[in-house]
Amino acid sequence: SPRRRIEQLAEGITQALILCAHTHLARAVRLRDGRLIVNPGSVGSPGYRDVHPFPHVVEAGSPAARYAILELDGEAWQVTFRHVPYDHDAMAALARQNGQPELANAIATGWIR
Template identity: 85%
Template sequence: CHATPDDDEVYWLDTVHPDGTVALSPLDRIEQFAQGITQSLILCAHTHLARAVRLRDGRLIVNPGSVGSPGYRDVHPFPHVVEAGTPHARYAILELVDGVWQVTFRHVAYDHEAMAALARRNNQPDLANALATGWIK
């Protein structure tokens, strides 16, 4: 799913607090969104942050990260900034080992400066800075 199984705009593995901070969601909240899903591996996205959470029953939820958008501003549910802290492309390798899903995250350098220059030419300064540095600010 993009965000949660029921809503493409609600972060699953992360929570935005009223002051704009973004933090790992409590396990109870993550598991609530996973109710009714029987698969042992669940993939999600939306925050662009590479993260994995193992549920108490052993299921694994993975956000593989992002290629080309390491930071952005959003206003839902509160104004906030998400920043990966590096301009590298991020992805995940998933392996089933002895019946248990394992995840390895990869960060790969690419010509992010060329993409930042393109964002600048398209009048997208926040995206340009994120692409160049991994940070919005």
């Protein structure tokens, strides 16, 4: 299961808070032992297509820039995800001008289609 795979990947990491990125999707996973894994999402690339490690598409479904706020509540980390608008149309226009129509659509909409 995906949960089991996440637990395996986190083996040997003893920190209470684990930050990661690359998928561009905001997500938090609390492990059975209380550790928290956080991916804050993407600031300006809400969708992409990749071929490694296998062909796949990632789509956030919104052009908003994303970030996360982390707070220590006693001994447990808490996460709040935020999203903010920005001039994604101007960035999409730049992508189109540079011959990147798929990237332009992802920036403008959060979708690859």
